[in-house]
Amino acid sequence: xxxxxxxxxxxxxxxxxxxxxxxxxxxxxxxxxxxxxxxxxxxxxxxxxxxxxxxxxxxxxxxxxxxxxxxxxxxxxxxxxxxxxxxxxxxxxxxxxxxxxxxxxxxxxxxxxxxxxxxxxxxxxxxxxxxxxxxxxxxxxxxxxxxxxxxxxxxxxxxxxxxxxxxxxxxxxxxxxxxxxxxxxxxxxxxxxxxxxxxxxxxxxxxxxxxxxxxxxxxxxxxxxxxxxxxxxxxxxxxxxxxxxxxxxxxxxxxxxxxxxxxxxxxxxxxxxxxxxxxxxxxxxxxxxxxxxxxxxxxxxxxxxxxxxxxxxxxxxxxxxxxxxxxxxxxxxxxxxxxxxxxxxxxxxxxxxxx
Amino acid sequence: xxxxxxxxxxxxxxxxxxxxxxxxxxxxxxxxxxxxxxxxxxxxxxxxxxxxxxxxxxxxxxxxxxxxxxxxxxxxxxxxxxxxxxxxxxxxxxxxxxxxxxxxxxxxxxxxxxxxxxxxxxxxxxxxxxxxxxxxxxxxxxxxxxxxxxxxxxxxxxxxxxxxxxxxxxxxxxxxxxxxxxxxxxxxxxxxxxxxxxxxxxxxxxxxxxxxxxxxxxxxxxxxxxxxxxxxxxxxxxxxxxxxxxxxxxxxxxxxxxxxxxxxxxxxxxxxxxxxxxxxxxxxxxxxxxxxxxxxxxxxxxxxxxxxxxxxxxxxxxxxxxxxxxxx
Numbered sequence: 192x193x194x195x196x197x198x199x200x201x202x203x204x205x206x207x208x209x210x211x212x213x214x215x216x217x218x219x220x221x222x223x224x225x226x227x228x229x230x231x232x233x234x235x236x237x238x239x240x241x242x243x244x245x246x247x248x249x250x251x252x253x254x255x256x257x258x259x260x261x262x263x264x265x266x267x268x269x270x271x272x273x274x275x276x277x278x279x280x281x282x283x284x285x286x287x288x289x290x291x292x293x294x295x296x297x298x299x300x301x302x303x304x305x306x307x308x309x310x311x312x313x314x315x316x317x318x319x320x321x322x323x324x325x326x327x328x329x330x331x332x333x334x335x336x337x338x339x340x341x342x343x344x345x346x347x348x349x350x351x352x353x354x355x356x357x358x359x360x361x362x363x364x365x366x367x368x369x370x371x372x373x374x375x376x377x378x379x380x381x382x383x384x385x386x387x388x389x390x391x392x393x394x395x396x397x398x399x400x401x402x403x404x405x406x407x408x409x410x411x412x413x414x415x416x417x418x419x420x421x422x423x424x425x426x427x428x429x430x431x432x433x434x435x436x437x438x439x440x441x442x443x444x445x446x447x448x449x450x451x452x453x454x455x456x457x458x459x460x461x462x463x464x465x466x467x468x469x470x471x472x473x474x475x476x477x478x479x480x481x482x483x484x485x486x487x488x489x490x491x492x493x494x495x496x497x498x499x500x501x502x503x504x505x506x507x508x509x510x511x512x513x514x515x516x517x518x519x520x521x522x523x524x525x526x527x528x529x530x531x532x533x534x535x536x537x538x539x540x541x542x543x544x545x546x
Numbered sequence: 547x548x549x550x551x552x553x554x555x556x557x558x559x560x561x562x563x564x565x566x567x568x569x570x571x572x573x574x575x576x577x578x579x580x581x582x583x584x585x586x587x588x589x590x591x592x593x594x595x596x597x598x599x600x601x602x603x604x605x606x607x608x609x610x611x612x613x614x615x616x617x618x619x620x621x622x623x624x625x626x627x628x629x630x631x632x633x634x635x636x637x638x639x640x641x642x643x644x645x646x647x648x649x650x651x652x653x654x655x656x657x658x659x660x661x662x663x664x665x666x667x668x669x670x671x672x673x674x675x676x677x678x679x680x681x682x683x684x685x686x687x688x689x690x691x692x693x694x695x696x697x698x699x700x701x702x703x704x705x706x707x708x709x710x711x712x713x714x715x716x717x718x719x720x721x722x723x724x725x726x727x728x729x730x731x732x733x734x735x736x737x738x739x740x741x742x743x744x745x746x747x748x749x750x751x752x753x754x755x756x757x758x759x760x761x762x763x764x765x766x767x768x769x770x771x772x773x774x775x776x777x778x779x780x781x782x783x784x785x786x787x788x789x790x791x792x793x794x795x796x797x798x799x800x801x802x803x804x805x806x807x808x809x810x811x812x813x814x815x816x817x818x819x820x821x822x823x824x825x826x827x828x829x830x831x832x833x834x835x836x837x838x839x840x841x842x843x844x845x846x847x848x849x850x851x852x853x854x855x856x857x858x859x860x861x862x863x864x865x866x867x868x869x870x871x872x873x874x
Contacts, residue, residue: 210621214594217601217618266716273720277727288571288622306618307625316818322731323739351734354807355794355814394605 208347208359210306220306222348223299227340233295237274246271269402281318285311298364304347304357313356320352374404375462378455387431392464396426400457401465416454423453426460549605556596563589567619568694575626590620641867643823646816647786648864649673650793657788661739661781664748672756679757683750688757692765715836722780723828726787730794730821737795744788751781771845775838775854778859779831783824790821 206222251392254264283291289301289309299307301317309317324338338350347359403410403418410418427434434452439443448455567585570578597613599605647654672679680688691855725743758769797813798806834855839848 212617212621214591214626216594216598216617218597218614218621220618260712262710263712266712266714269713269716269720273716273724278718279723302622305625306621308622312815312818315822316814319727319732319821320734322728323734355734355810356818359813456818464709 201439205239206348206362208304208361210304212306218306220302220359221362222346223297223360224348225342227297227299227362228360231291231297231299232481234296235280235291236293238292242279243271243275243503263421277319280321281307281315284309284314284318289314294360297361298362301358301360301362304359309356309358311359317352317356319360320355321358324350324352328366374401375458378458380463381430381432381459385432388429390429390431392426392430392460395482396422397461400461403457404461412451416451421454427456502511548608549603552596552599552605553609556592559589560596560613563593563616563620563706567616567623570623571619574705586620586848587599587624590617590624591621593617608719613847614725631811634737638819643819643867644863644865645867646819647789650789650796650816650820653792653796654707654785654789657744657785657792660744660788661748661785664745668749668752669756669759672753672762674756676757676760679753682753683757688754691754691758692761709841711836715832718832718835719829722784722832723825726783726824726828727821729784729787730790730817730824733788733791733794733817734798735795736798737792740788740795742790744785749786767845771848772839774849775855776831776834778852779827779834782859782863783831784826786827787821787824790817790824793817793820 206224208220208222209217211217212525250264250268251261253259254261262309280291284294285302287295290299294300301314303309303313321338324332324341325335326337327334338352341350341354342348345354347353353359360525400422403415426432434456563586566582566589570582570586593613593616597610597617600610600613668682726745729740729743732743758766793813794810794817797817799811801809804812838851841848
């Protein structure tokens with residue numbers, strides 16, 4: 192559960208849908224909201240218009256040349272109008288595995304809610320229902336209020352046609368949503384200048400911190416602060432970070448923050464170290480970037496670049512932080528120490544030895 | 547196993563899977579090689595396992611997302627609805643459609659009543675008080691009806707009328723099938739939209755018929771002989787489109803022992819099939835209306851074909867697709 196984190200209560204990232212496969216594995220889709228779907232819709236609209244005008248021009252050219260009778264040309268034009276109006280999207284989605292040209296441009300795809308491709312009947316049906324979704328018309332122009340309200344009232348952003356035919360529109364561009372999204376919205380990163388140590392918080396620790404903030408944990412703020420305290424203290428000493436004391440000018444700011452200073456600190460840690468690839472070119476699309484050992488956080492640019500072997504490692508159960516790292520922290524077998532020293536995950540050695 | 551060893555070990559499979567899925571997504575199912583499919587299903591299962599391993603071990607969000615996307619793409623390739631063929635369509639036309647319609651017998655009765663009752667009432671009113679017709683049907687279309695049916699339509703078969711026929715068939719498809727599909731889609735609002743469309747069409751057509759009947763003579767003969775053949779398809783198709791909409795509304799209002807959304811979904815597919823059937827019937831009606839109905843032939847012949855059309859449509863809807871249930 193690392194990037195599916197819903198964050199803490201106020202900031203809820205609402206576009207993720209989990210699908211369970213028959214193999215018993217959960218995987219996630221990013222659902223497209225009305226914004227991106229609107230852009231795709233407008234692109235399709237433009238294309239439909241171009242198509243209609245193009246066919247009209249062809250037909251009139253033929254009828255002027257006398258190849259096609261005037262009446263026949265007009266009849267064919269009306270037929271075109273009918274098909275473009277009612278079946279353009281449905282046919283494209285049926286033939287192109289859930290995509291129209293506009294959706295393809297925006298990297299959207301229609302799938303069924305269980306993640307499987309749409310069937311032709313579902314594709315046709317969801318698009319016929321747009322006659323109901325586009326209501327009510329304002330001076331003959333559809334406003335799509337029915338569809339929009341329906342979209343905002345369910346988790347998968349489905350309009351009536353989607354609800355009825357069990358489909359949803361997913362965003363395949365896989366724009367990276369920072370794992371810290373929602374947890375770190377109101378805090379500042381820790382500036383490098385305030386830290387005296389050269390320590391960089393490892394991925395595993397970040398995952399544990401993040402777990403503390405997971406939306407489905409029912410922990411009171413006070414309890415969360417209690418849990419955060421030992422972790423926070425250990426990280427402070429490693430980073431060599433000193434919290435600034437109360438500002439004599441207005442000390443109340445400091446004192447109102449005291450009750451959750453450790454939780455706030457951990458949020459700042461996430462903000463600083465959890466990678467935020469919106470500032471980066473790469474994403475997880477390629478195998479190379481996905482398996483890259485460690486991504487240097489942008490917020491810590493002045494951090495000296497350590498090579499793999501130089502990177503500081505946790506040692507056994509010395510710190511309170513390690514005590515939190517689940518089963519493997521309890522034992523410090525010789526084997527696990529050795530593997531830690533070579534930069535491997537002790538816990539996994541331990542797990543595989545046990546199983 | 548640690549992260550590095552895991553990646554080193556599995557890397558090749560992931561790359562192979564990636565290229566395999568890319569290749570399969572580019573081609574139609576019919577062109578897939580059986581070896582590829584076997585490899586895909588094997589690799590897919592192992593990658594599912596990899597994903598759950600990475601999810602449980604916190605081996606980095608990027609790796610997890612990468613595997614997540616691989617699983618999503620593989621899932622999209624492997625789990626598909628069975629391909630639809632022309633056979634499915636022909637079987638649907640041959641019997642599936644009327645049988646499906648008959649399984650909604652009472653909804654059909656309601657839709658027919660919603661259309662026929664206002665139709666009959668307004669037809670009778672139209673005969674008794676033809677002056678009222680102009681409040682319902684616009685004055686212009688009444689006059690147009692009067693002038694165009696006063697003499698035989700298209701008295702010769704020359705080119706001008708050939709063009710006119712094509713134009714009219716295009717118009718009939720555009721207009722009537724559009725109304726039918728709208729009647730279906732608006733059924734999603736608890737069936738109210740469909741009911742309203744049925745009522746209004748009933749009233750309008752009823753008044754037109756009443757108005758023409760009150761004039762009598764050649765006008766009435768021309769009009770009814772024109773309408774009777776394609777009416778068999780057109781009027782029934784309008785009612786059937788209404789049925790499709792009402793089936794949607796029924797799914798929403800009377801879910802039975804299902805959740806409302808599940809009931810709506812189940813009725814959704816069936817009602818869509820009904821609506822597409824209605825659209826098909828309207829296409830047939832449009833062809834007849836444009837190419838057969840205005841032919842300059844005797845009214846008697848037209849009434850005969852009309853009778854035949856009504857009889858065969860009725861027989862089709864009431865009998866086709868009746869299969870004896872095999873003894874269980």
